[in-house]
Amino acid sequence: INILSQYFLFVKDILIFSSCCFFVRWEEEKYEDGVKWKFLEHKGPYFPPEYQPLPDNVHFYYDGQLSMELSLAAEEVALFFAQMLDHEYTTKKVFRENFFKDWRKEMTQEERLLIKDLDKCDFGEMHAMHTAKVEARRNMSKEEKQALKEANQKIVDEYGYCLLDHHKERIGNFKIEPPGLFRGRGEHPKQGMLKKRIQPEDVIINCSKESKIPVPPAGYHWKEVRHDNTVTWLASWTENIQGSIKYIMLNANSKLKGEKDWEKYEVARKLKSCVDGIRNQYLLDLKSKEMGVRQRAVALYFIDKLALRAGNEKEEGETADTVGCCSLRVEHITLHEQLEGSECVVEFDFLGKDSIRYYNKVPVIKKVFKNLKLFMENKQPGDDLFDRLSTSLLNKHLSSLMPGLTAKVFRTYNASITLQQQLKELTNQSDSVAEKLLSYNRANRAVAILCNHQRAPPKTFEQSMANLQVKIDARKEQLSLAKTELKQAKKEAKAKGSSDPKLVERKKAAVKRCEEQLLKMEVQATDREENKQIALGTSKLNYLDPRISVAWCKNMEVPIEKIYNKTQRDKFAWAIDMTEADFEF
DNA sequence: ACGCCGACTTAGCATTTAAGGC
């Protein structure tokens, strides 16, 4: 209990979960439904610096004419574009059109009359100035860099923390997002639009009535100051691209976020105890007379087996065209009675979250295959595959099967259970630490592949692999040399007794050291190659119950620092403190 | 029943920092 006392809220929740009454007095600490805090005080968000006008020697030219001076507003937006000129997307039609339209809105009447074609704009000097600035920053002296660092730290100290129920907590994102050109992911219809500068007049502050209310920048006022303790955010504003709300919230290491994280994994563990029943149910539902129920069953089969996301509907033309399970269209799957030696294969090809491609060929059971054929009958490629199903219908059904169950719980559950099972399968107590870590990464990778967490191969990937190979070759050479020397030393020792009795021992040690280093590098090369297009971070941070990893570290005698960096250890502090070696997900 | 919106989690890429080799 002492160890856990700093996490008494967790302890308390466990006690509630297990309906134990011994520490009932702690339950008083639990706030009534929906209340997230009793006291909240902070300094408000940090605003980005104001726009600095161009120096006189940097010009903008239109249509080959003599330089023209832009109004401040038009100049700022022009510079956003000029800064991006190295990026491929400034060549894209949609990006350019959106930018030009929004830029013209910022121009004065005269400017608008003159500047009618983006192709005739010459941002060359502005772009060069920006490149020079970046270069200058890179070449700053040590002292300058140090001074900059200290200035930044001061801002963090002042704005980066809040007081929540008398605990000082780190804020996750205390800075207002600076203005710029919007770049969505994938083929976003709004790419290139102007993301406007946020003023204090746009910002809602949330804090305790009795706290020190944040003071807006001089000469400005807040949009509103409210005192809503049923939400966790400290400040919010509405962005102008999608009209959605942005929030200032706590860091992941805060008690509020940690508790929520813990709850998420507890719900997933609860699914573990009833997943068999749920699976039997949806297999039965595949034969239902009701088409809606059958569609729900097939969707659930995909969500469970393939870890697909729920797939809410999206407003057409507002965002990139991406889908999840419920929003799959006929064009996204191809049915194969027979493919590569398997029967009833479904070929998936669609863009998911962040326009990441999901491509997979999956053998499915006959009933699912038959149903899919049925759902696709008399439909166009652009029609919904599941026309009788929505995420809200699906989630309503799920929550009736188990309290708190939604589609995304399957992702959490399947990810965590896969990690646990893979770790069991891949690691041996007798392996070296390097081998254990390779196994851990492989288990992690199995999850990342399941969840389709991809990344663009790092730009320097080929080069860095080649570099590593050179080092491996050099080490091999060194090893064979060391071995020869060892042989030589042994021979000499045998022949005439040794002048240096420890020589053989030393040479032996050198060989061993060399072998270890070689192994380590080879393992690293394998790991890196297998990881080329796979991102491990997302699953580690969001899907894998940290207690599985903590318990594994304890069992395998691997220091926790080897698998979690500082940020991750902070976020998972609750798990690191409370988990014993015998934890089972 | 349904669409919309608010709140919150999940996501990949860009930038910064630090580790490790020379």
Next chain:
DNA sequence: GCCTTAAATGCTAAGTCGGCGT
């Protein structure tokens, strides 16, 4: 100690999901 490169951190877009109003 310096410099390169990999890892860590920062940033903000893009999802999920519940609740509310019509």
